[in-house]
Amino acid sequence: MSTQMDIVTQSYQSPPKQKSKTISNQYIKASQTKHFLLYNVIPALGTVIAIASVWWYPISSVEIGLLIGMWALTMIGMSLGLHRYFAHCAFKTSQTMRVILAILGCMGAQGAVISWVAVHRRHHEYSDLSGDPHSPNPELLKEGILGKLRGLWHAHVGWLTNHEYPNPMYYAPELMRDKTISKINRNYLLWILLGLIIPTILGGIIHGSWIGAIEGFLWGGLVRMFVVDNCILSINSFSHAFGTHPFDSKDKSRNNIWVAIPTFGESWQNNHHTFESSAAIGLKWWQIDLGYCLIWVLEKLGLVWDVKLPTEKMIEARKLT
Template structure:
């Protein structure tokens, strides 16, 4: 999915900057092509990888490639695309920013500027008309909940409105370096497949080793990372706990904390969306938060935003008072 180039047509940019969505058939076709690519390719790769288990027993090499690429690309999404660029919950150097964009692009979720614009629209319209991927578009029933989950998990990608980056992410369009890195999305996406392929071939010194690296560090890893990320759109807006009263139906889900690298504390996030940390209790595993704390300790991150104990207590007290009144 490509983003409109800024600065080439200033009058046109001014005209369209107030529009929240873009209606262009070329962008719609690009969106649908990307959706097919990132849903079908990892699925086929995972099926092939599982079918080959009888012939090629999975070893520490495939496991290591899978885990390394999962952590790397998942960190790019949760720390980079989400907490840094979308919510600006901390600051870091341009070098770290570029690294996070490259890693996040390897997760196959679209270019940085597109992702940020889409997610900011989600927060603006969460579970309301205009939300790109809400599972709550219809009245509740078992069948409609299933349809809502399917829509919020995958189907929305094939036909959603494209948020206008001139409206939702103008500061990223003005950043020449980040804009260029975002434009190279497919390069980074392919690099996320090439890297484990080369490593697998080097370790095994064979084409079959390269193919196994491609499968487990590339396609199987993509399948796992993508469905973990998409579960935040679907499962975490239906199933789980809601410790904070918010204007949508976000939930916290303990069971998905590790696969999502901390994104599953979704109700916490919606309650304090500018905070860099989603896990608010010691037992709430938040890999993305741990990475940011490490960067801060190393003086590689600063101006880190946090939800203080007083803020949490005030919000909890407000929820309790609301329930008493109701």
């Protein structure tokens, strides 16, 4: 059942102020670079190889199916799981669903569940201000076309190896205390490998050949990682730079239709930064939000409940015009 709650209020308990908000050391810096090379650069190179390989091995409906299927699975993990459920507590669900969402979210290879949530909560706390890990921030936006490009580059790519690491004990204490989620978090690499092995095996079985397995690995694994990467990163960059700003969200977030479908509706960032714990990010009928469509279905099936949505009165109250 949907509940109309005061979703402007932060939905998680902030711990005592004395905890440091960020952690900075050489190990973290090296880990950021390693993560970037493994899970951003290699999928990008894999995508180039996959496209080049079409000359010798034309892709079929199998590769397209594996790409779309794995994209959908990992976007469910990222959008419904890491973002709307773990970071914003936009609905409640069972322990089994929590585990599934956490594993699918880790498969997206954008950071283990606890780190991802910590980075994201810090993004909301400092949205488009100094301290936001990934914003095409306002200073750069003022500097004309070159500044705009620098800001977009930072929000899309640069921040991945160059951001302060938010202290998970400050930003995600309830997940740090959760033994099951901590265990899933520790096995991050395993879930990423699972996301590569599944399309490889399926490609091999369906085509009945090793070439089929390699094609499955490339299209359902590396190309899918590259696509999901850029879907999520486009929310940081384009949806904080281009589009409309109908709500008083106190930041530069924008509603952007262009990437609404591939991002599962996450691109309506101005809506999201205004009603951050709302399970629905698209707030009008035409604002495509595949993530909320799925939450709606899961709610009807009884698999999720206490789905948070803003009331019409709340939406009206935050409108700028």
